[in-house]
Amino acid sequence: MRRRRFGASCAPRTGMVRVGLAGLLLASALLGCSIRPVPATRFYRLVGASPEPAPARKPRLQGILVVERFATDDLIAERPIVYSDGTGTELHQHRYHHWVEPPTDMLQQLLVSYLQATGAASMVTTPEARVRPDFVLRGRLSRFERIVGADGGSGVRVCIETRVSITRVADRRLLWSDRYQVELPASDAAISASVAAFDRGLDELLAHVAAGIPARW
Secondary structure, eight states, X not given: OOOOOTTGGGSOOHHHHHHHHHHHHHHHHHHHHHOOOXXXXXXXXXXXXXXXXXXXXXXXXXXXXXXXXXXXXXXXXXXXXXXXXXXXXXXXXXXXXXXXXXXXXXXXXXXXXXXXXXXXXXXXXXXXXXXXXXEEEEEEEEEEEEEEEETTTXXXXXXXEEEEEEEETTTTEEEEEEEEEEEEEOSSSSHHHHHHHHXXXXXXXXXXXXXXXXXXX
16 A cells, blocks of 8 residues: 655645746835825915004004904815815815914914004903903904916916904994905915915905004994
8 A cells, every 4th residue: 555645745836936936026016116105294384464563552442352263164174275276166175285273273363463563452362361352353264275277277376255353342332344355376386385375365364454443442
């Protein structure tokens, strides 16, 4: 009776090993070619205007002005920069380009600094200060977006649209309310150029609000 030699069939075949190794090397090479480096996420800050301090005089609002955070849509309230194709029906978020803070937060801080510097009120602060306000500034940021392919071409514009109001707390009297909208061209298609255009638009908005604050209240 012949004995079967166990284990003989398990010995590797040289040809199969070579083919398998070559296939692994080829797959690794193809996989390496298909993987692209992930772009770095970039962050941008809105600077706004830095006005000269107002000359010594009585502020237009005699009391404490509290600037509330602007209301807005969920999309604008997030940090990714919003863009559209100009039709106004579809909005997108840039995946790798973010604001350092939500636009409503940056706008609130810029307004506080600007109105304090221009002598708009005896004190200008935010609700976080936990002081009893005499006046409250509220607003809604309706649009804050890049318009890619503006005017049907390759240009880029930025759009800012908001409404601002100031109320006296004692009698809830509306002292001032206005709508502000501006579209400004970016110098080129780079995100940094759009950020610079946003800054120009905010400079106009800050000056517009400061000029609109009524006097002798």
